[in-house]
Amino acid sequence: MGLRERKKEKTRLAIIDAALDLFLEQGYESTTVEQIAGVVDVSPRTFFRYFTSKDHLALWFHDHGEEIILETLADRPQDEPPFTALMHALRAVLTDVECSTGEDAERFLKLRRLLDANPHLIGRSVARGAQTERRLAEVIAARRGADPDKDQLTHLIVAFAMSTMRVGFECPRRDGTVAEIAARMAESIDLAERSLRPGWDL
Amino acid sequence: MGLRERKKEKTRLAIIDAALDLFLEQGYESTTVEQIAGVVDVSPRTFFRYFTSKDHLALWFHDHGEEIILETLADRPQDEPPFTALMHALRAVLTDVECSTGEDAERFLKLRRLLDANPHLIGRSVARGAQTERRLAEVIAARRGADPDKDQLTHLIVAFAMSTMRVGFECPRRDGTVAEIAARMAESIDLAERSLRPGWDL
DNA sequence: ACTATTCTGTCATAGTGTGCCATAAGTCAT
DNA sequence: ATGACTTATGGCACACTATGACAGAATAGT
Numbered sequence: 001m002g003l004r005e006r007k008k009e010k011t012r013l014a015i016i017d018a019a020l021d022l023f024l025e026q027g028y029e030s031t032t033v034e035q036i037a038g039v040v041d042v043s044p045r046t047f048f049r050y051f052t053s054k055d056h057l058a059l060w061f062h063d064h065g066e067e068i069i070l071e072t073l074a075d076r077p078q079d080e081p082p083f084t085a086l087m088h089a090l091r092a093v094l095t096d097v098e099c100s101t102g103e104d105a106e107r108f109l110k111l112r113r114l115l116d117a118n119p120h121l122i123g124r125s126v127a128r129g130a131q132t133e134r135r136l137a138e139v140i141a142a143r144r145g146a147d148p149d150k151d152q153l154t155h156l157i158v159a160f161a162m163s164t165m166r167v168g169f170e171c172p173r174r175d176g177t178v179a180e181i182a183a184r185m186a187e188s189i190d191l192a193e194r195s196l197r198p199g200w201d202l
Numbered sequence: 203m204g205l206r207e208r209k210k211e212k213t214r215l216a217i218i219d220a221a222l223d224l225f226l227e228q229g230y231e232s233t234t235v236e237q238i239a240g241v242v243d244v245s246p247r248t249f250f251r252y253f254t255s256k257d258h259l260a261l262w263f264h265d266h267g268e269e270i271i272l273e274t275l276a277d278r279p280q281d282e283p284p285f286t287a288l289m290h291a292l293r294a295v296l297t298d299v300e301c302s303t304g305e306d307a308e309r310f311l312k313l314r315r316l317l318d319a320n321p322h323l324i325g326r327s328v329a330r331g332a333q334t335e336r337r338l339a340e341v342i343a344a345r346r347g348a349d350p351d352k353d354q355l356t357h358l359i360v361a362f363a364m365s366t367m368r369v370g371f372e373c374p375r376r377d378g379t380v381a382e383i384a385a386r387m388a389e390s391i392d393l394a395e396r397s398l399r400p401g402w403d404l
Numbered sequence: 405a406c407t408a409t410t411c412t413g414t415c416a417t418a419g420t421g422t423g424c425c426a427t428a429a430g431t432c433a434t
Numbered sequence: 435a436t437g438a439c440t441t442a443t444g445g446c447a448c449a450c451t452a453t454g455a456c457a458g459a460a461t462a463g464t
Contacts, residue, residue, distance in 0.1 A: 127325030163361035
Protein backbone atom coordinates (compact mmCIF):
# COMPACT_ATOMS: atom_id res chain seq x y z
CA MET A 1 0.00 0.00 0.00
CA GLY A 2 1.49 3.30 -1.12
CA LEU A 3 2.00 6.46 0.86
CA ARG A 4 -0.94 8.12 -0.85
CA GLU A 5 -3.44 5.49 0.21
CA ARG A 6 -2.10 5.36 3.76
CA LYS A 7 -2.44 9.11 4.01
CA LYS A 8 -5.99 8.96 2.74
CA GLU A 9 -6.99 6.31 5.23
CA LYS A 10 -5.38 8.33 8.02
CA THR A 11 -7.29 11.45 7.04
CA ARG A 12 -10.50 9.46 6.76
CA LEU A 13 -10.15 8.12 10.29
CA ALA A 14 -9.09 11.51 11.61
CA ILE A 15 -12.25 13.05 10.18
CA ILE A 16 -14.41 10.30 11.66
CA ASP A 17 -12.83 10.63 15.10
CA ALA A 18 -12.98 14.42 15.14
CA ALA A 19 -16.59 14.39 13.97
CA LEU A 20 -17.69 11.71 16.45
CA ASP A 21 -16.17 13.64 19.35
CA LEU A 22 -17.71 16.92 18.26
CA PHE A 23 -21.09 15.31 17.73
CA LEU A 24 -21.10 13.77 21.20
CA GLU A 25 -19.83 16.97 22.76
CA GLN A 26 -22.13 19.57 21.23
CA GLY A 27 -24.77 17.63 19.31
CA TYR A 28 -25.03 16.45 15.73
CA GLU A 29 -27.05 19.29 14.24
CA SER A 30 -25.09 22.03 15.90
CA THR A 31 -21.79 20.71 14.64
CA THR A 32 -20.89 22.14 11.26
CA VAL A 33 -18.76 20.63 8.54
CA GLU A 34 -16.54 23.67 8.84
CA GLN A 35 -15.81 22.84 12.47
CA ILE A 36 -14.98 19.23 11.74
CA ALA A 37 -12.72 20.23 8.87
CA GLY A 38 -11.11 22.80 11.12
CA VAL A 39 -10.14 20.24 13.75
CA VAL A 40 -8.59 17.90 11.19
CA ASP A 41 -7.00 20.87 9.44
CA VAL A 42 -8.62 20.19 6.12
CA SER A 43 -10.74 22.37 3.88
CA PRO A 44 -14.51 21.87 4.05
CA ARG A 45 -14.40 21.02 0.36
CA THR A 46 -12.11 18.11 1.09
CA PHE A 47 -14.51 16.81 3.73
CA PHE A 48 -17.07 16.25 1.00
CA ARG A 49 -14.51 14.34 -1.02
CA TYR A 50 -14.20 11.79 1.78
CA PHE A 51 -17.88 11.69 2.71
CA THR A 52 -20.69 12.59 0.38
CA SER A 53 -22.59 14.17 3.28
CA LYS A 54 -22.63 14.66 7.01
CA ASP A 55 -25.04 11.76 7.21
CA HIS A 56 -22.73 9.53 5.25
CA LEU A 57 -20.04 10.19 7.81
CA ALA A 58 -22.28 9.35 10.74
CA LEU A 59 -23.34 6.13 9.01
CA TRP A 60 -20.03 5.02 7.59
CA PHE A 61 -20.46 1.83 9.63
CA HIS A 62 -23.29 0.70 7.38
CA ASP A 63 -21.02 0.47 4.36
CA HIS A 64 -18.89 -2.05 6.16
CA GLY A 65 -21.80 -4.03 7.53
CA GLU A 66 -23.53 -4.25 4.17
CA GLU A 67 -20.35 -5.56 2.61
CA ILE A 68 -20.08 -8.33 5.18
CA ILE A 69 -23.70 -9.31 4.76
CA LEU A 70 -23.46 -9.53 0.97
CA GLU A 71 -20.22 -11.52 1.11
CA THR A 72 -21.55 -13.97 3.68
CA LEU A 73 -24.74 -14.42 1.72
CA ALA A 74 -22.79 -15.25 -1.41
CA ASP A 75 -20.96 -18.01 0.50
CA ARG A 76 -24.05 -19.65 1.92
CA PRO A 77 -25.41 -22.72 0.07
CA GLN A 78 -28.02 -21.79 -2.50
CA ASP A 79 -30.55 -24.27 -1.16
CA GLU A 80 -30.43 -22.93 2.38
CA PRO A 81 -33.69 -21.27 3.43
CA PRO A 82 -33.39 -17.52 2.75
CA PHE A 83 -34.09 -16.30 6.26
CA THR A 84 -31.62 -18.78 7.72
CA ALA A 85 -28.97 -17.55 5.31
CA LEU A 86 -29.72 -13.96 6.30
CA MET A 87 -29.40 -14.79 9.98
CA HIS A 88 -25.99 -16.29 9.26
CA ALA A 89 -25.03 -13.06 7.52
CA LEU A 90 -26.19 -11.10 10.54
CA ARG A 91 -24.11 -13.27 12.82
CA ALA A 92 -21.13 -12.57 10.61
CA VAL A 93 -21.58 -8.85 11.21
CA LEU A 94 -21.84 -9.64 14.90
CA THR A 95 -18.59 -11.56 14.85
CA ASP A 96 -16.91 -8.68 13.10
CA VAL A 97 -18.10 -6.29 15.81
CA GLU A 98 -16.95 -8.60 18.56
CA CYS A 99 -13.52 -8.96 17.00
CA SER A 100 -13.02 -5.24 16.50
CA THR A 101 -10.40 -3.99 18.88
CA GLY A 102 -9.00 -0.77 20.27
CA GLU A 103 -9.88 2.29 18.23
CA ASP A 104 -12.42 0.52 16.08
CA ALA A 105 -14.33 -0.70 19.10
CA GLU A 106 -14.22 2.76 20.60
CA ARG A 107 -15.64 4.24 17.41
CA PHE A 108 -18.41 1.67 17.47
CA LEU A 109 -19.35 2.57 21.02
CA LYS A 110 -19.26 6.28 20.28
CA LEU A 111 -21.50 5.76 17.28
CA ARG A 112 -23.96 3.88 19.41
CA ARG A 113 -24.05 6.62 21.99
CA LEU A 114 -24.53 9.13 19.19
CA LEU A 115 -27.52 7.26 17.79
CA ASP A 116 -29.03 6.90 21.25
CA ALA A 117 -28.84 10.64 21.76
CA ASN A 118 -30.17 11.64 18.34
CA PRO A 119 -33.46 10.09 17.27
CA HIS A 120 -33.12 12.03 14.07
CA LEU A 121 -29.98 10.08 13.23
CA ILE A 122 -31.80 6.81 13.82
CA GLY A 123 -34.05 7.91 11.01
CA ARG A 124 -31.11 8.45 8.71
CA SER A 125 -29.77 5.10 9.79
CA VAL A 126 -32.89 3.19 8.85
CA ALA A 127 -33.01 5.13 5.58
CA ARG A 128 -29.55 3.77 4.84
CA GLY A 129 -30.86 0.37 5.88
CA ALA A 130 -33.60 0.63 3.28
CA GLN A 131 -30.89 0.86 0.64
CA THR A 132 -29.32 -2.33 1.95
CA GLU A 133 -32.74 -3.91 1.96
CA ARG A 134 -33.20 -3.27 -1.74
CA ARG A 135 -29.89 -4.93 -2.54
CA LEU A 136 -30.68 -7.89 -0.32
CA ALA A 137 -34.07 -8.24 -1.97
CA GLU A 138 -32.31 -8.69 -5.32
CA VAL A 139 -30.07 -11.43 -3.90
CA ILE A 140 -32.86 -13.24 -2.07
CA ALA A 141 -35.17 -13.03 -5.06
CA ALA A 142 -32.50 -14.67 -7.19
CA ARG A 143 -32.12 -17.45 -4.61
CA ARG A 144 -35.85 -18.06 -4.56
CA GLY A 145 -36.12 -17.80 -8.32
CA ALA A 146 -38.66 -15.03 -7.90
CA ASP A 147 -39.20 -11.65 -9.51
CA PRO A 148 -38.16 -9.03 -6.95
CA ASP A 149 -40.75 -6.64 -8.38
CA LYS A 150 -43.62 -9.00 -7.71
CA ASP A 151 -42.84 -11.41 -4.89
CA GLN A 152 -43.97 -10.03 -1.56
CA LEU A 153 -42.53 -12.88 0.50
CA THR A 154 -39.03 -12.00 -0.68
CA HIS A 155 -39.42 -8.48 0.62
CA LEU A 156 -41.00 -9.67 3.84
CA ILE A 157 -38.11 -12.03 4.51
CA VAL A 158 -35.56 -9.28 3.99
CA ALA A 159 -37.56 -6.73 5.97
CA PHE A 160 -37.93 -9.08 8.92
CA ALA A 161 -34.21 -9.82 8.84
CA MET A 162 -33.27 -6.15 8.83
CA SER A 163 -35.77 -5.48 11.60
CA THR A 164 -34.09 -8.14 13.68
CA MET A 165 -30.71 -6.54 13.15
CA ARG A 166 -32.01 -3.10 13.99
CA VAL A 167 -33.77 -4.18 17.17
CA GLY A 168 -30.64 -5.95 18.33
CA PHE A 169 -28.55 -2.89 17.69
CA GLU A 170 -30.85 -0.24 19.11
CA CYS A 171 -32.37 -2.02 22.07
CA PRO A 172 -31.74 -1.64 24.92
CA ARG A 173 -30.67 1.94 24.87
CA ARG A 174 -28.00 1.65 27.50
CA ASP A 175 -24.26 1.75 27.38
CA GLY A 176 -22.22 -1.36 27.69
CA THR A 177 -19.14 -3.06 26.41
CA VAL A 178 -18.90 -4.29 22.86
CA ALA A 179 -19.36 -7.83 24.13
CA GLU A 180 -22.56 -6.91 25.95
CA ILE A 181 -24.01 -5.21 22.91
CA ALA A 182 -23.07 -8.15 20.72
CA ALA A 183 -24.78 -10.48 23.18
CA ARG A 184 -27.95 -8.41 22.89
CA MET A 185 -27.83 -8.60 19.13
CA ALA A 186 -27.40 -12.37 19.29
CA GLU A 187 -30.36 -12.49 21.64
CA SER A 188 -32.59 -10.68 19.17
CA ILE A 189 -31.56 -13.05 16.39
CA ASP A 190 -32.58 -16.00 18.55
CA LEU A 191 -35.81 -14.27 19.42
CA ALA A 192 -36.68 -13.72 15.76
CA GLU A 193 -35.88 -17.30 14.83
CA ARG A 194 -38.10 -18.61 17.62
CA SER A 195 -40.94 -16.30 16.57
CA LEU A 196 -41.27 -17.51 13.01
CA ARG A 197 -43.03 -20.60 11.82
CA PRO A 198 -40.61 -23.23 10.53
CA GLY A 199 -40.46 -23.23 6.75
CA TRP A 200 -42.25 -19.89 6.43
CA ASP A 201 -39.52 -18.57 4.15
CA LEU A 202 -39.57 -21.29 1.51
CA MET B 203 -65.02 26.19 10.83
CA GLY B 204 -64.11 29.79 10.15
CA LEU B 205 -62.94 31.38 6.94
CA ARG B 206 -59.37 31.47 8.19
CA GLU B 207 -59.13 27.72 8.72
CA ARG B 208 -60.83 26.95 5.42
CA LYS B 209 -58.38 29.19 3.63
CA LYS B 210 -55.45 27.49 5.33
CA GLU B 211 -56.64 24.03 4.40
CA LYS B 212 -57.14 25.19 0.82
CA THR B 213 -53.61 26.56 0.64
CA ARG B 214 -52.25 23.38 2.20
CA LEU B 215 -53.89 21.21 -0.43
CA ALA B 216 -52.87 23.60 -3.21
CA ILE B 217 -49.25 23.32 -2.10
CA ILE B 218 -49.44 19.54 -1.95
CA ASP B 219 -51.01 19.27 -5.39
CA ALA B 220 -48.62 21.72 -7.01
CA ALA B 221 -45.64 19.99 -5.42
CA LEU B 222 -46.77 16.49 -6.34
CA ASP B 223 -47.25 17.50 -9.97
CA LEU B 224 -43.89 19.24 -10.17
CA PHE B 225 -42.14 16.31 -8.51
CA LEU B 226 -43.59 13.82 -10.96
CA GLU B 227 -42.90 16.09 -13.89
CA GLN B 228 -39.30 17.09 -13.28
CA GLY B 229 -38.12 15.00 -10.35
CA TYR B 230 -38.06 15.53 -6.62
CA GLU B 231 -34.54 16.85 -6.20
CA SER B 232 -34.68 19.20 -9.13
CA THR B 233 -37.88 20.83 -7.93
CA THR B 234 -37.20 23.76 -5.64
CA VAL B 235 -39.34 25.18 -2.90
CA GLU B 236 -39.28 28.45 -4.78
CA GLN B 237 -40.93 26.79 -7.78
CA ILE B 238 -43.64 25.17 -5.70
CA ALA B 239 -44.36 28.41 -3.91
CA GLY B 240 -44.41 30.19 -7.25
CA VAL B 241 -47.13 27.93 -8.67
CA VAL B 242 -49.35 28.37 -5.60
CA ASP B 243 -48.53 32.06 -5.55
CA VAL B 244 -47.20 32.02 -2.04
CA SER B 245 -43.88 33.18 -0.65
CA PRO B 246 -41.23 30.51 -0.01
CA ARG B 247 -41.24 31.63 3.60
CA THR B 248 -44.89 30.69 3.88
CA PHE B 249 -44.22 27.26 2.43
CA PHE B 250 -42.10 26.46 5.46
CA ARG B 251 -44.94 27.51 7.73
CA TYR B 252 -47.15 24.81 6.22
CA PHE B 253 -44.47 22.15 5.95
CA THR B 254 -41.35 22.03 8.07
CA SER B 255 -39.36 20.72 5.11
CA LYS B 256 -39.63 19.47 1.57
CA ASP B 257 -39.55 15.94 2.97
CA HIS B 258 -42.40 16.67 5.32
CA LEU B 259 -44.49 17.68 2.35
CA ALA B 260 -43.71 14.51 0.43
CA LEU B 261 -44.56 12.42 3.48
CA TRP B 262 -47.61 14.26 4.73
CA PHE B 263 -49.51 11.02 4.30
CA HIS B 264 -47.64 9.46 7.21
CA ASP B 265 -49.08 11.95 9.66
CA HIS B 266 -52.55 10.79 8.79
CA GLY B 267 -51.67 7.10 8.85
CA GLU B 268 -49.97 7.33 12.20
CA GLU B 269 -53.00 9.02 13.67
CA ILE B 270 -55.28 6.24 12.50
CA ILE B 271 -52.98 3.55 13.85
CA LEU B 272 -52.74 5.14 17.29
CA GLU B 273 -56.48 5.69 17.49
CA THR B 274 -57.32 2.16 16.44
CA LEU B 275 -54.79 0.75 18.86
CA ALA B 276 -56.35 2.66 21.72
CA ASP B 277 -59.73 1.12 20.88
CA ARG B 278 -58.53 -2.46 20.78
CA PRO B 279 -59.04 -4.56 23.92
CA GLN B 280 -56.04 -4.44 26.21
CA ASP B 281 -55.78 -8.22 26.47
CA GLU B 282 -55.59 -8.72 22.70
CA PRO B 283 -52.20 -10.04 21.57
CA PRO B 284 -50.08 -7.02 20.55
CA PHE B 285 -49.32 -8.10 17.01
CA THR B 286 -52.96 -8.90 16.37
CA ALA B 287 -53.93 -5.44 17.60
CA LEU B 288 -51.31 -3.89 15.33
CA MET B 289 -52.63 -5.80 12.34
CA HIS B 290 -56.08 -4.44 13.07
CA ALA B 291 -54.63 -0.94 13.14
CA LEU B 292 -52.99 -1.59 9.79
CA ARG B 293 -56.27 -2.77 8.33
CA ALA B 294 -57.85 0.44 9.58
CA VAL B 295 -55.33 2.43 7.53
CA LEU B 296 -56.16 0.19 4.62
CA THR B 297 -59.85 0.87 4.97
CA ASP B 298 -59.16 4.58 5.06
CA VAL B 299 -57.21 4.34 1.84
CA GLU B 300 -59.92 2.30 0.17
CA CYS B 301 -62.57 4.78 1.20
CA SER B 302 -60.65 7.82 0.03
CA THR B 303 -62.31 9.25 -3.02
CA GLY B 304 -61.68 11.71 -5.81
CA GLU B 305 -58.83 14.09 -5.16
CA ASP B 306 -57.57 12.27 -2.11
CA ALA B 307 -57.28 9.01 -4.00
CA GLU B 308 -55.51 10.80 -6.81
CA ARG B 309 -53.01 12.26 -4.37
CA PHE B 310 -52.41 8.83 -2.92
CA LEU B 311 -51.66 7.38 -6.33
CA LYS B 312 -49.38 10.26 -7.25
CA LEU B 313 -47.50 9.81 -4.01
CA ARG B 314 -47.02 6.14 -4.74
CA ARG B 315 -45.68 6.87 -8.20
CA LEU B 316 -43.38 9.44 -6.69
CA LEU B 317 -41.97 6.96 -4.20
CA ASP B 318 -41.54 4.35 -6.90
CA ALA B 319 -39.51 6.76 -8.98
CA ASN B 320 -37.34 8.09 -6.14
CA PRO B 321 -35.54 5.48 -4.02
CA HIS B 322 -34.16 8.37 -2.05
CA LEU B 323 -37.64 9.28 -0.93
CA ILE B 324 -38.29 5.72 0.18
CA GLY B 325 -35.42 6.27 2.56
CA ARG B 326 -37.05 9.38 3.94
CA SER B 327 -40.29 7.48 4.18
CA VAL B 328 -38.87 4.70 6.32
CA ALA B 329 -37.11 7.31 8.43
CA ARG B 330 -40.52 8.79 9.12
CA GLY B 331 -41.71 5.27 9.83
CA ALA B 332 -39.03 4.90 12.48
CA GLN B 333 -40.57 7.80 14.31
CA THR B 334 -43.94 6.06 14.26
CA GLU B 335 -42.24 2.90 15.43
CA ARG B 336 -40.92 4.61 18.54
CA ARG B 337 -44.38 5.84 19.45
CA LEU B 338 -45.90 2.42 18.84
CA ALA B 339 -43.21 0.83 20.97
CA GLU B 340 -44.34 2.98 23.90
CA VAL B 341 -47.95 1.90 23.44
CA ILE B 342 -47.16 -1.78 22.99
CA ALA B 343 -44.77 -1.78 25.92
CA ALA B 344 -47.53 -0.38 28.12
CA ARG B 345 -49.89 -3.11 26.90
CA ARG B 346 -47.36 -5.79 27.68
CA GLY B 347 -46.42 -4.20 30.98
CA ALA B 348 -42.81 -4.05 29.83
CA ASP B 349 -40.11 -1.40 29.93
CA PRO B 350 -39.73 -0.07 26.37
CA ASP B 351 -36.05 0.57 27.01
CA LYS B 352 -35.31 -3.04 27.83
CA ASP B 353 -37.81 -5.38 26.24
CA GLN B 354 -36.61 -6.55 22.85
CA LEU B 355 -39.77 -8.45 21.99
CA THR B 356 -41.80 -5.26 22.15
CA HIS B 357 -39.55 -3.66 19.56
CA LEU B 358 -39.53 -6.79 17.43
CA ILE B 359 -43.33 -6.90 17.38
CA VAL B 360 -43.56 -3.28 16.30
CA ALA B 361 -40.76 -3.60 13.75
CA PHE B 362 -42.37 -6.66 12.16
CA ALA B 363 -45.69 -4.86 11.98
CA MET B 364 -44.20 -1.82 10.30
CA SER B 365 -42.27 -4.04 7.91
CA THR B 366 -45.51 -5.70 6.93
CA MET B 367 -47.09 -2.35 6.20
CA ARG B 368 -44.12 -1.17 4.20
CA VAL B 369 -43.90 -4.31 2.09
CA GLY B 370 -47.57 -4.09 1.32
CA PHE B 371 -47.27 -0.49 0.28
CA GLU B 372 -44.08 -0.70 -1.75
CA CYS B 373 -44.43 -4.05 -3.41
CA PRO B 374 -45.11 -4.61 -6.22
CA ARG B 375 -43.79 -1.50 -7.86
CA ARG B 376 -46.43 -1.18 -10.48
CA ASP B 377 -49.28 1.19 -10.99
CA GLY B 378 -52.80 0.17 -10.22
CA THR B 379 -56.05 1.44 -8.85
CA VAL B 380 -56.44 2.24 -5.19
CA ALA B 381 -58.41 -0.96 -4.76
CA GLU B 382 -55.64 -3.04 -6.30
CA ILE B 383 -53.02 -1.52 -4.06
CA ALA B 384 -55.20 -2.00 -1.00
CA ALA B 385 -55.63 -5.64 -1.98
CA ARG B 386 -51.86 -6.02 -2.12
CA MET B 387 -51.51 -4.52 1.30
CA ALA B 388 -54.13 -6.86 2.69
CA GLU B 389 -52.25 -9.74 1.08
CA SER B 390 -49.05 -8.84 2.87
CA ILE B 391 -50.87 -8.64 6.19
CA ASP B 392 -52.19 -12.16 5.66
CA LEU B 393 -48.73 -13.31 4.65
CA ALA B 394 -47.18 -11.93 7.81
CA GLU B 395 -49.83 -13.48 10.04
CA ARG B 396 -49.31 -16.87 8.43
CA SER B 397 -45.54 -16.59 8.83
CA LEU B 398 -45.47 -16.10 12.57
CA ARG B 399 -45.77 -18.76 15.20
CA PRO B 400 -49.08 -18.53 17.10
CA GLY B 401 -48.60 -16.82 20.44
CA TRP B 402 -45.14 -15.54 19.60
CA ASP B 403 -46.12 -12.02 20.68
CA LEU B 404 -47.33 -12.79 24.19
C1' DA C 405 14.59 14.27 -12.71
C1' DC C 406 10.37 14.37 -15.67
C1' DT C 407 5.72 13.65 -16.49
C1' DA C 408 1.15 11.95 -15.49
C1' DT C 409 -2.06 11.19 -12.03
C1' DT C 410 -4.42 12.21 -8.09
C1' DC C 411 -5.45 14.99 -4.15
C1' DT C 412 -6.26 19.49 -2.19
C1' DG C 413 -7.63 24.42 -1.48
C1' DT C 414 -10.04 28.51 -3.15
C1' DC C 415 -13.82 30.62 -5.15
C1' DA C 416 -18.44 30.77 -6.78
C1' DT C 417 -23.06 29.15 -6.57
C1' DA C 418 -27.61 26.82 -5.66
C1' DG C 419 -30.79 25.37 -2.41
C1' DT C 420 -32.84 24.36 2.30
C1' DG C 421 -34.30 26.05 6.48
C1' DT C 422 -34.88 29.77 10.37
C1' DG C 423 -35.29 34.19 13.06
C1' DC C 424 -37.12 38.72 12.97
C1' DC C 425 -40.09 42.45 12.07
C1' DA C 426 -43.50 44.99 9.62
C1' DT C 427 -47.84 44.50 7.30
C1' DA C 428 -52.14 42.51 5.83
C1' DA C 429 -56.06 39.73 6.67
C1' DG C 430 -59.52 37.42 9.61
C1' DT C 431 -62.04 37.49 14.28
C1' DC C 432 -64.72 39.29 17.80
C1' DA C 433 -66.36 42.68 20.71
C1' DT C 434 -69.45 46.85 21.16
C1' DA D 435 -69.55 49.43 10.86
C1' DT D 436 -65.57 50.73 13.88
C1' DG D 437 -62.24 49.51 16.72
C1' DA D 438 -59.04 46.37 19.14
C1' DC D 439 -57.09 41.83 19.02
C1' DT D 440 -55.19 37.71 17.00
C1' DT D 441 -53.09 35.27 13.42
C1' DA D 442 -51.22 34.59 8.75
C1' DT D 443 -48.15 36.38 5.38
C1' DG D 444 -44.16 38.60 2.99
C1' DG D 445 -39.58 40.27 2.84
C1' DC D 446 -35.11 40.46 4.51
C1' DA D 447 -30.95 38.62 6.36
C1' DC D 448 -28.51 34.73 7.60
C1' DA D 449 -26.34 29.97 8.57
C1' DC D 450 -25.50 25.68 6.71
C1' DT D 451 -25.07 21.78 3.37
C1' DA D 452 -23.58 20.44 -0.96
C1' DT D 453 -21.59 20.82 -5.77
C1' DG D 454 -18.95 22.51 -9.85
C1' DA D 455 -14.77 24.57 -11.83
C1' DC D 456 -10.11 25.59 -11.81
C1' DA D 457 -5.37 26.08 -10.22
C1' DG D 458 -1.68 24.43 -7.62
C1' DA D 459 0.62 20.83 -4.61
C1' DA D 460 1.80 16.21 -3.55
C1' DT D 461 2.68 11.55 -5.08
C1' DA D 462 3.61 7.71 -8.46
C1' DG D 463 5.86 5.53 -12.31
C1' DT D 464 9.68 5.56 -15.40
